[in-house]
Amino acid sequence: xxxxxxxxxxxxxxxxxxxxxxxxxxxxxxxxxxxxxxxxxxxxxxxxxxxxxxxxxxxxxxxxxxxxxxxxxxxxxxxxxxxxxxxxxxxxxxxxxxxxxxxxxxxxxxxxxxxxxxxxxxxxxxxxxxxxxxxxxxxxxxxxxxxxxxxxxxxxxxxxxxxxxxxxxxxxxxxxxxxxxxxxxxxxxxxxxxxxxxxxxxxxxxxxxxxxxxxxxxxxxxxxxxxxxxxxxxxxxxxxxxxxxxxxxxx
Amino acid sequence: xxxxxxxxxxxxxxxxxxxxxxxxxxxxxxxxxxxxxxxxxxxxxxxxxxxxxxxxxxxxxxxxxxxxxxxxxxxxxxxxxxxxxxxxxxxxxxxxxxxxxxxxxxxxxxxxxxxxxxxxxxxxxxxxxxxxxxxxxxxxxxxxxxxxxxxxxxxxxxxxxxxxxxxxxxxxxxxxxxxxxxxxxxxxxxxxxxxxxxxxxxxxxxxxxxxxxxxxxxxxxxxxxxxxxxxxxxxxxxxxxxxxxxxxxxxxxxxxxxxxxxxxxxxxxxxxxxxxxxxxxxxxxxxxxxxxxxxxxxxxxxxxxxxxxxxxxxxxxxxxxxxxxxxxxxxxxxxxxxxxxxxxxxxxxxxx
Numbered sequence: 001x002x003x004x005x006x007x008x009x010x011x012x013x014x015x016x017x018x019x020x021x022x023x024x025x026x027x028x029x030x031x032x033x034x035x036x037x038x039x040x041x042x043x044x045x046x047x048x049x050x051x052x053x054x055x056x057x058x059x060x061x062x063x064x065x066x067x068x069x070x071x072x073x074x075x076x077x078x079x080x081x082x083x084x085x086x087x088x089x090x091x092x093x094x095x096x097x098x099x100x101x102x103x104x105x106x107x108x109x110x111x112x113x114x115x116x117x118x119x120x121x122x123x124x125x126x127x128x129x130x131x132x133x134x135x136x137x138x139x140x141x142x143x144x145x146x147x148x149x150x151x152x153x154x155x156x157x158x159x160x161x162x163x164x165x166x167x168x169x170x171x172x173x174x175x176x177x178x179x180x181x182x183x184x185x186x187x188x189x190x191x192x193x194x195x196x197x198x199x200x201x202x203x204x205x206x207x208x209x210x211x212x213x214x215x216x217x218x219x220x221x222x223x224x225x226x227x228x229x230x231x232x233x234x235x236x237x238x239x240x241x242x243x244x245x246x247x248x249x250x251x
Numbered sequence: 252x253x254x255x256x257x258x259x260x261x262x263x264x265x266x267x268x269x270x271x272x273x274x275x276x277x278x279x280x281x282x283x284x285x286x287x288x289x290x291x292x293x294x295x296x297x298x299x300x301x302x303x304x305x306x307x308x309x310x311x312x313x314x315x316x317x318x319x320x321x322x323x324x325x326x327x328x329x330x331x332x333x334x335x336x337x338x339x340x341x342x343x344x345x346x347x348x349x350x351x352x353x354x355x356x357x358x359x360x361x362x363x364x365x366x367x368x369x370x371x372x373x374x375x376x377x378x379x380x381x382x383x384x385x386x387x388x389x390x391x392x393x394x395x396x397x398x399x400x401x402x403x404x405x406x407x408x409x410x411x412x413x414x415x416x417x418x419x420x421x422x423x424x425x426x427x428x429x430x431x432x433x434x435x436x437x438x439x440x441x442x443x444x445x446x447x448x449x450x451x452x453x454x455x456x457x458x459x460x461x462x463x464x465x466x467x468x469x470x471x472x473x474x475x476x477x478x479x480x481x482x483x484x485x486x487x488x489x490x491x492x493x494x495x496x497x498x499x500x501x502x503x504x505x506x507x508x509x510x511x512x513x514x515x516x517x518x519x520x521x522x523x524x525x526x527x528x529x530x531x532x533x534x535x536x537x538x539x540x541x542x543x544x545x546x547x548x549x550x551x552x553x554x555x556x557x558x559x560x561x562x563x564x565x566x567x568x569x570x571x572x573x574x575x576x577x578x579x580x581x582x583x584x585x586x587x588x589x590x591x592x593x594x595x596x597x598x599x600x601x602x603x
Contacts, residue, residue, distance in 0.1 A: 048460060050456070050460075069459070069464075071460075074462035082457065087457070088449065088454055088457065088458075090452075095449075099449075099450040099461060100462065102444070102462070102463065103461065107443060107444070109444045109471050112439075115438060119443070122443075
């Protein structure tokens, strides 16, 4: 599905990510963990086109997408959420999802301004799709509320829904459980599993919350100072001395 | 039922507005009608700047430049060869331009198109910049356009400007264009494309990640805005009937920016109200610039004193209503009636 081949990301003298080799098969849920500053989000940014990798290539569905623009990569089917929630503050919940629907609507500025018949049909379909997505996460009742007035956990869900509205085949989640209480985290685990099945997704997620990662991922990669120090099943990772060292600081 | 009521109210409001404009056009003196029409032109200009500033989040200060392009293109295209010969007495006009004469509607469209074309040329490099840098770059481009116009003697008649432009900007023409601009903006902003513009304004990184082609959206907004600025500039030229490069300085851009900020960044209603209020005040306060006589103290006239009033007004608005008169809200009948209901309810409560 997606693979990164020796992807390195350097900022001046700092190597944020070096020789990252991730390989994910279709419908897998894979975790990317590591201590703060390990380069996890940088890896995401290199995959989604926010940064152009200094070295290496990113291959998605057999196609080299290295250095493409973020919106082009989203169009190919990679969607993401952000560590610090990035909803559009001046829009309501539904509009937030509708903007993401625009990508697949394929209408230009004239067709949409003139509200041509073709546009109207697409707009109506987008609204129905957006509402069905919101319904599936229990946000339909709040569709007309300001996105930022939602409680934190729901804002996170809305971000995931917004990403789903671009109809991706690969979903990158950047700390989806950040700031959630244990109950919400548990719900989130179920939710991630269910969207994978319902929308036929492949998921790569960054998470600090070990219970969530271990519970939902089939495989995981561990980064430390930009270097991949381990990868394997949750059980293997839990026993890996290098991982324990990185997290607990054994000397 | 409710929707029907609002539609009826809108129709009634429109009829009232058309009636009021017709009455004003017929009864008011030439000076007042001119102010009325100037407001309409400022509505077009404010909307075009608001599209950039308020809806796409691009801080541009290049409006005067695009207006100049529009004004010159339309003026040159509508003048008869004889008029052109009269204007270009220092250096003859380019032969091919001399013989072109188009009807006014076509010239108006050409004015917008040329301004849009200039925007494409300028926008591609400038839109890579953000925030204040973009403002400075567009400001610079506007000055470049002005200097080019001043020096292209055989094309624009240079610093002499163009005189005796036909006065096509009648009350009905300018108000029709203003109405068209309002309808266009409403349709654009409420469409799917308009939503992507707001997304770019609110968070560019998120917009890009959700598949919005940020550069394309910005360019589109920039070109549409410049098209409208060009049309507005052309209308202005055909109203004043003379244009010269000195008209299109930064001050003009600032007047429009003042309207947008006062009315509310991101509010179409705000721009319309702001345009009318600022234009009317700009003329109504003209007495401040004149010599004044307060019984014992006589002043010799302080040109620019009315601008002081505007500065104070702007400061007050920025202090107490940071987002302008309307914020980013739009007028709607439910809200409008709501104001009266609430007032009625509170006064009724006061009585009992």
